[in-house]
Amino acid sequence: MKLLVSALEPSSNLHLREVLKHTNDIELLGIFDKSLGTPLHDVSEMAIMGIVDALKKLRWFFKVANEMVELAKDADKILLMDSSGFNLPLAKKLKSAYPNKEIIYYILPQIWASRPKRAIKLERYCDKLLGILPFEVEYYKSKAQYIGHPLLDEIQTTNQALNSNTITFMPGSRKSEITKLLPIFKEVREKLSDKRAILVIPSSFSDEKIANLYGDISMFEISKNTHEALANSEFAFICSGTATLEAALIGTPFTLAFIAKKLDYFIGTKLLNITHVGLANIILTNYNNSTLHNELLQESVNVENLLKEYKNTNRELFAQKAKELKEYLSHGSSKNVANILQKDKTS
Numbered sequence: 001m002k003l004l005v006s007a008l009e010p011s012s013n014l015h016l017r018e019v020l021k022h023t024n025d026i027e028l029l030g031i032f033d034k035s036l037g038t039p040l041h042d043v044s045e046m047a048i049m050g051i052v053d054a055l056k057k058l059r060w061f062f063k064v065a066n067e068m069v070e071l072a073k074d075a076d077k078i079l080l081m082d083s084s085g086f087n088l089p090l091a092k093k094l095k096s097a098y099p100n101k102e103i104i105y106y107i108l109p110q111i112w113a114s115r116p117k118r119a120i121k122l123e124r125y126c127d128k129l130l131g132i133l134p135f136e137v138e139y140y141k142s143k144a145q146y147i148g149h150p151l152l153d154e155i156q157t158t159n160q161a162l163n164s165n166t167i168t169f170m171p172g173s174r175k176s177e178i179t180k181l182l183p184i185f186k187e188v189r190e191k192l193s194d195k196r197a198i199l200v201i202p203s204s205f206s207d208e209k210i211a212n213l214y215g216d217i218s219m220f221e222i223s224k225n226t227h228e229a230l231a232n233s234e235f236a237f238i239c240s241g242t243a244t245l246e247a248a249l250i251g252t253p254f255t256l257a258f259i260a261k262k263l264d265y266f267i268g269t270k271l272l273n274i275t276h277v278g279l280a281n282i283i284l285t286n287y288n289n290s291t292l293h294n295e296l297l298q299e300s301v302n303v304e305n306l307l308k309e310y311k312n313t314n315r316e317l318f319a320q321k322a323k324e325l326k327e328y329l330s331h332g333s334s335k336n337v338a339n340i341l342q343k344d345k346t347s
Contacts, residue, residue: 001025002026017033026342041064065093068094069090077103091105095126108131128143129144155227166198184301184303189219200224201214203225230250235253244279256296258277259297280322288324
């Protein structure tokens with residue numbers, strides 16, 4: 001079977017890799033990591049940084065979308081993953097050009113956070129909508145189903161080091177996150193000088209980029225393996241993102257520290273009414289109206305408050321809530337996605 005794939009994000013390609021472990025005789029076409037085959041465009045070409053960069057590449061993105069539509073004529077099925085800014089308009093083009101080709105969307109847009117009307121377009125242009133959060137399928141009238149969460153397939157470790165005297169620091173992967181959080185994290189590390197400290201750096205960062213972006217990090221041990229670092233730590237300080245859910249599923253207590261641009265924070269809290277930043281908290285709130293961890297935001301992110309979080313976090317309550325979270329997500333998604341892709345694949 002020939003499968004047209006649009007997977008622009010590094011995380012999407014990690015999830016795609018897991019799905020492919022459960023498939024047979026699938027040839028990939030389209031946009032994906034070159035380690036998975038021969039893409040039309042490698043994911044590195046699709047990366048953009050900010051609105052200005054996006055506007056500069058807008059014409060090129062339209063060209064790539066047209067190339068994908070042309071390539072789709074040879075595909076038996078179509079798999080779109082995350083990246084709704086590109087994939088939702090692409091779905092419209094593909095459905096118009098090939099009304100009888102099955103279009104599957106895996107890793108759905110976060111319509112529960114903003115722009116819920118995208119659900120209408122997703123149901124119009126796609127044939128199957130595969131959700132990785134149980135509550136998100138409720139935002140759709142039809143076609144959406146919960147198929148499990150990919151992290152339950154990808155995380156192969158649990159924390160056995162809650163008395164390890166080791167703390168992990170995760171200041172994010174974006175330049176703006178790192179430049180705001182790392183100086184504060186360095187001060188926290190100095191105050192906890194008797195602890196072993198691990199700084200997690202994205203595996204894709206080159207030595208040159210690390211030197212330019214992080215400055216002096218000699219006070220830390222460096223790790224590029226998030227799961228290993230978290231599993232070997234008694235506590236973690238984490239920027240927002242998937243890492244909060246990874247820590248929860250591994251079982252490592254943590255607090256979230258996030259400093260957003262003032263305009264983004266205003267829009268999120270005042271206009272979109274976002275009450276939680278951490279994904280684990282968002283999931284638990286929708287499940288049983290509880291939370292897993294504290295969130296330090298904006299001016300609250302300071303050395304004093306971070307030290308209080310480390311000392312005062314209720315580890316037993318965290319473990320109980322992490323267990324509830326894992327039970328709610330229930331199972332992984334990769335095998336289920338593979339089965340959906342391969343169903344009636346000769347038709």
